[in-house]
Amino acid sequence: MKKILLVLSLVIAVVACNQKPEGYVIDGEIRGELENGTKVYLKKIGDDNKPVDVDTAAVTDGKFAFEGVAGVPEAHFIFVGESQAYILIVLENGEIELSAQKDSLALAKIEGAPQNDMLAAFMKKRQAMAQKSMDIQKDMEAANTTRDEVAMTSLKEEMNDFQEEYKSFEMDFIKANPSALISVMLLDNAISRRSIESSEVQTVFDSFTPEIKETKVAKRIAEQLQAINTKAEKEKSTAVGQKAPEFTAPGVNGEQLALNDMLGKITLVDFWAAWCKPCRNENPNVVAVYKKYHDKGLNIVGVSLDRSAEAWKKAIQDDGLTWNHVSHIKYFQDPIAQLYNVDAIPAAFLLDENGVIVAKNLRGSALEAKVAELLD
Numbered sequence: 001m002k003k004i005l006l007v008l009s010l011v012i013a014v015v016a017c018n019q020k021p022e023g024y025v026i027d028g029e030i031r032g033e034l035e036n037g038t039k040v041y042l043k044k045i046g047d048d049n050k051p052v053d054v055d056t057a058a059v060t061d062g063k064f065a066f067e068g069v070a071g072v073p074e075a076h077f078i079f080v081g082e083s084q085a086y087i088l089i090v091l092e093n094g095e096i097e098l099s100a101q102k103d104s105l106a107l108a109k110i111e112g113a114p115q116n117d118m119l120a121a122f123m124k125k126r127q128a129m130a131q132k133s134m135d136i137q138k139d140m141e142a143a144n145t146t147r148d149e150v151a152m153t154s155l156k157e158e159m160n161d162f163q164e165e166y167k168s169f170e171m172d173f174i175k176a177n178p179s180a181l182i183s184v185m186l187l188d189n190a191i192s193r194r195s196i197e198s199s200e201v202q203t204v205f206d207s208f209t210p211e212i213k214e215t216k217v218a219k220r221i222a223e224q225l226q227a228i229n230t231k232a233e234k235e236k237s238t239a240v241g242q243k244a245p246e247f248t249a250p251g252v253n254g255e256q257l258a259l260n261d262m263l264g265k266i267t268l269v270d271f272w273a274a275w276c277k278p279c280r281n282e283n284p285n286v287v288a289v290y291k292k293y294h295d296k297g298l299n300i301v302g303v304s305l306d307r308s309a310e311a312w313k314k315a316i317q318d319d320g321l322t323w324n325h326v327s328h329i330k331y332f333q334d335p336i337a338q339l340y341n342v343d344a345i346p347a348a349f350l351l352d353e354n355g356v357i358v359a360k361n362l363r364g365s366a367l368e369a370k371v372a373e374l375l376d
Contacts, residue, residue, distance in 0.1 A: 026066040032102030041079040073181040090115035118180035179209040249326035265297025271347040274315035283319040
């Protein structure tokens with residue numbers, strides 16, 4: 001009987017250890033002179049990218065507490081009193097212990113829940129690297145003061161090596177911690193800085209755990225990836241070597257003009273607008289190329305992304321653009337722009353006599369050189 005009771009006790013203990021906590025408790029301690037009753041605010045970033053209050057507590061003898069139930073892990077911020085400094089914390093179910101010095105909240109120690117343990121590990125490593133950078137800079141200042149060229153050369157090499165190390169530090173952490181919220185936050189930041197290729201973003205994102213993929217920041221990345229993948233798929237239809245998409249659109253006088261009827265030996269489909277300064281600056285070069293090579297078989301079809309028919313027609317006249325023009329006067333919602341996946345101008349597609357794309361986005365001397373190659 002005793003053995004049965006012992007086994008049951010062990011089973012209950014194991015089950016209890018494996019069950020996820022149903023809510024969170026944050027036990028906080030702030031050291032330093034802090035009056036009783038000082039407000040402590042738990043906040044998160046709302047949909048409008050501004051702080052939103054989640055809960056408020058009062059300090060008693062340097063201590064405060066928050067309790068509640070968390071969904072998927074999410075970054076939150078703890079503010080003490082009216083200070084603009086804050087403590088970054090991952091709100092997750094479990095018992096979380098927090099301790100900090102009033103005047104250095106960013107260095108708070110947070111323990112007791114997996115996400116915060118991973119966050120703490122990252123912050124510790126980043127602080128160590130920040131200290132290393134400051135040490136090198138301090139040594140460089142000393143070498144510069146004493147005009148020690150040998151030391152300065154060595155320290156510059158050391159700093160270059162450190163910068164390369166730091167570049168890989170965050171990505172190495174992300175790959176090693178696919179279940180950490182801080183990992184997906186770092187990936188989001190890398191995307192914003194454009195320091196990572198979209199193909200690598202997809203690979204890293206795919207490695208994240210299901211729980212992390214349910215977080216708000218991960219869903220935002222998923223939407224970005226979907227947009228990138230959709231655009232990449234669309235761009236295949238306008239890649240060099242593909243037949244240019246056919247279109248028919250209103251001309252300057254309202255007549256319907258078809259691309260197939262405007263093809264020459266070589267045809268430039270030029271996306272531009274009266275309001276686009278780079279386009280207008282490029283127009284004299286396009287005019288010069290057209291005058292030089294039109295008789296040899298160069299045709300141009302201007303596709304305007306203007307919002308005003310008057311502005312469009314005036315720019316044609318002012319810039320001397322004596323070729324065919326079409327426009328729906330719908331800005332970037334123009335059907336032709338969407339068909340060709342144009343989301344920035346100037347943009348241009350050079351077609352052969354069969355309407356096959358042979359080059360894209362050539363300007364200046366590069367455009368003339370390619371036209372000369374094809375027609376001379």
